[in-house]
Amino acid sequence: MRLNPVLDALGTYPFVRLDEAKAAAVARGIELIDFGIGEPREETPAFIREALAASLAPVSTYPKADGLPALREAVARWIARRFGVAVDPSTQVVPTLGSKEVVFHLAEVLGGEAVAVTTPGYPVGARGALFAGREVVELPLDPASGWLPDLDALDPATLRRLGLLWLNFPNNPTGAVAPPELLERAAALAREHDFVLACDEAYSEIWLAGDAPVSALQLEDLTNVVAVNTLSKRSSMPGYRSGFVAGDPTLIAALKRYRPNVGVAPQEFVQLASVAAWDDEPHVEAVRARYREKRDLLWPALQDAGFADAGGDGTFFLWLRTPDGEDEEACAVRLLEHGVVCAPGSFFGPGGAGHVRFALVPTPEACAEAARRLKP
Template sequence: MNEALRALRPYPMAELQRRKASLRDQGIDLFDFGTGDPIEPTPPMIRQALIDALPTISQYPSVAGTPALRSAVADYFQRRFAVSLDASSQVLPSAGSKESIFHLPLAMLDPASGRDTVIYGSPAYPVYQAGALFAGGREHVVTLKHSHGFRLDLTALPSEVLDRSAIAWINYPHNPTGACVDLAYLREQAACCREHGILLASDECYADLWFDDAAPPPSLLQVTKEGILVFGSCSKRSGMTGYRSGFIAGDAELIASFRRWRAAMGVGSPTFIEAAATVAWGDDAHPAERRAIFSAKRALLCAGLAERGIDILPSEAGLYIWATVPSNGDADAYAARCLDAGIVISPGGFFGNGGDGFFRLALVPSLSDCERALAIWPS
């Protein structure tokens, strides 16, 4: 067995799924704020595009993806960020961003070269760690601080760490905290990575889910297209978690290398999924509708939890509420208390160092279920 598999801690969401399943088996009705898997329907035009594209004869998809999908992603970048991308060399589809995030170090890391380290901040989406470990890399984990807006500041790291690093991950809007950054921050991090020869990888899974129309989150691609890769996803933006579809965009040379690696691995996205994703990236109305729904849930929950004395950290985007455990208590014990009441939350420790003392709510249950949950919420 791969040593990394032995060392892997249970995927937190898998653990939660097991606990939820056992409660459901006992007939307990749950308000599930655990996993970030939205329940709002996939827009009909996206579903129809998939149906229309189902082929009579099914053949292997290409790793490069359909030209139509790559163009739809490039057009989206033009509309959303005023960034021009060359659809043939700077965009690559993925089978959801999780696999592409996991696979990046396998393609780009050469531990024997001495550049063996992957940097990421914590608390975090757990896949940055898993990808680094399975690629035989070393991790350098930076604990993100509330006092610093949960920003990963690469410029503050010792040059000894930077000079042995191959990849640095940033993720804004941030899961789990909802922290956001501005273009000045992205410029500084890109400059630091350029100076130290590090591939800067930006996970922008939540880029289209903001709460305040005055401040849509920026993309790293607004700052540079060199030495960087941006990871995007249809999952939360378009209600397509089950479709498994995303993209990788950025530096043409890095994209070409990653494409070669992905062809060797055989990660292609089915063409009928790509047809649906093409429609998704071509439309800005449905993400706006979804933003309105998530914002309404967020406003309701924030007001209700504040009434119960729960301190919610400010955030401008994402799919989550990040809050302090009441009475400075233990997050696991609080999560267990919530579960007894039928409410599923994620204790901050699920997301690694820096998560202790906090808990995360995914804006998943319907507005009326949010109201029902608030009525029984433990303080």
């Protein structure tokens, strides 16, 4: 049969390759501690699970594409508490099936010839752009500036062709946190050249040190600006697939027109459980403390093994330079033989060469065991 040529050109998704390598290691009898894929493995708090169970109804109906009013209102309450910003839940918020689906689909809603993405970075924004028939413009993150993009590297001709610029802060994979000035500059360019600035803020609630990260929603003018967030990391709910996009009412209205065509609204019982999650903060503070505990268990052993900290304090990732300039894929293979799984930096684009990423998702006990295995 004839397949979409974009699918053929993409090759295997990087983390599928990692799964294949892990399966081969397990077949050789190696017991793995997996820091490779950033899937939270914390227990979903009991009150959220109880809210889900209480929301199950005898008759199931299709969820509406614009989400339950109760969920949109809960998101707006959380944005007000967390960022001190008032958004209209009826015109500026729409629930999403986690954050990945809107990162993939947003290019299909917008015009323009090109989509700009940062590198190294989460690959889904670029892949969504390609499936939408857009050119992908890679904007390198500069390690000398703390892994921030140089927006001036986008020349006027490129800016005029853009329909969408994706920024991801706190950043996957580097852990970098954006200063307000970067977001203000990007939003000004979006308005000047009539493209959309979309900020993937999936890790906004996980930081290992320092101040809480800022949000694009704190910008004074949200024209041509949206932010995406999710409960997957904040509330340890990756399997629930529940998030939101918020910002410019014109774009939110366009998304509400688009989304019935692709059927990606979360189930209503998930939405009702999400209301409980967004309305509670103590469980998030506990999640942050647990990730910090795991970092403290693992980081000294990584230092002793020759890794150097190369990233920021956002997210639950450790972004590390490999020992003595070792090739990142060779480094990952070497560690795999000791039962420690990490992600090569090249999985996130050419800017990741010479780096590996450790996702602090195993249990504290597993982190302590990994530290033992890392000893020279």
